[in-house]
Amino acid sequence: MSKLPNITTSIFSVMSQLANEHGAINLSQGFPNFPEDERLLQISERIIRENIHQYTPMAGLPSLLEKIANQTLKQYGRKVNTATEMLITAGATQGVFTAINTFVNHGDEVLILDPSYDSYEPSVLVAGGKPVRVSLNDDYTPNFNRIESAISNKTKMIVINNPHNPTGRIWTESDFEALETILEKHPQILILGDEVYEYITFSQPHISFNTRPKLVERTIIASSFGKSLHVTGWKVGYLIATENLMFEMKKVHQFLVFSVNSFSQHAISEYLDVVDFSEVSKMYQRKRDLFQNLIKDSRFELMPCDGTYFQVVNYNQISSKNDVDFAKELIVNHGVASIPISVFYNDATDRHMLRFCFAKTDETLIAAAEKLNQI
């Protein structure tokens, strides 16, 4: 009967709840705990009193679509048609779900790279598709031999999340070239590019599917203002895709949500006139460096972090427990919440890795590091 018989409560809810119960510092679920930009607060306070409380057009507030198109042109040099190639979604979660449920039919295979964000597999299963999990290399870079071998004549889509949650790795030029070479032979395969952390990269600027002429026609790009503007709870994201793909996705979208909440769209639209996205990476790079410095002498081993607001660590020197049990112990005995990485694998592969979210005030990071350094 169940469409999702093996899916349980999301690890983000489980860990955040446990952190609350034990009064632990919550570096598990990814959300900022620092105050919002005063300019956005002022815009929001004024806008809530304006007459903006009814439905926006189905595909999104026209001024917001216009500003995203301008930003896409400025950032990536891609000219997007606001009427036919864009859709405002209720966060990237709904964007991902809509894209998958529009194109994946019963029995279609979807390649998902492990470890992967937790919403892809259930979205494929609800569509009646078959998730095919392909492991990344041990250093979390993509393994193109494995990707190529996993492709069959039933493969409909590959999901690529870059910058990558949970590992913080990002794709390089040569990664894109390798993907282009493989997909040239498989014109039927669509790409779902989850780029929600597009404005949070450190080692190199983000390479977007928007800038890949060989792939862009078959790619649906999902992004989210939750990450770029630090408002995860507003749940405003968007999809960009060529007209033929977008036309079909709009049909599904209109019966899933019809339109996304008007207040946030108005506020974000106005805020986009003043916000500088280049500040986002700078701010998070400083936080990453702070957190890494604070725990560099601890018994946790830091993995590379090129983007996102997640730092992965190995705890081999501390415990041989599995990562779920160790993450719980860390909350209960040491007062710091994290996310165990094994939950992002299909086979619960346990490499003794935890993910810490550093989208936190400096005080929170310092307090957490103090505890982690004592272990």
Ligand code: PMP
């Ligand atoms: N994709 C990835 C990789 C994410 O990390 C998140 C948020 N945690 C989402 C999608 C969902 O974004 P939203 O909160 O905008 O739905």
Ligand code: GLN
């Ligand atoms: N994307 C966030 C994370 O990775 C959590 C989103 C959620 O709670 N569903 O932590």
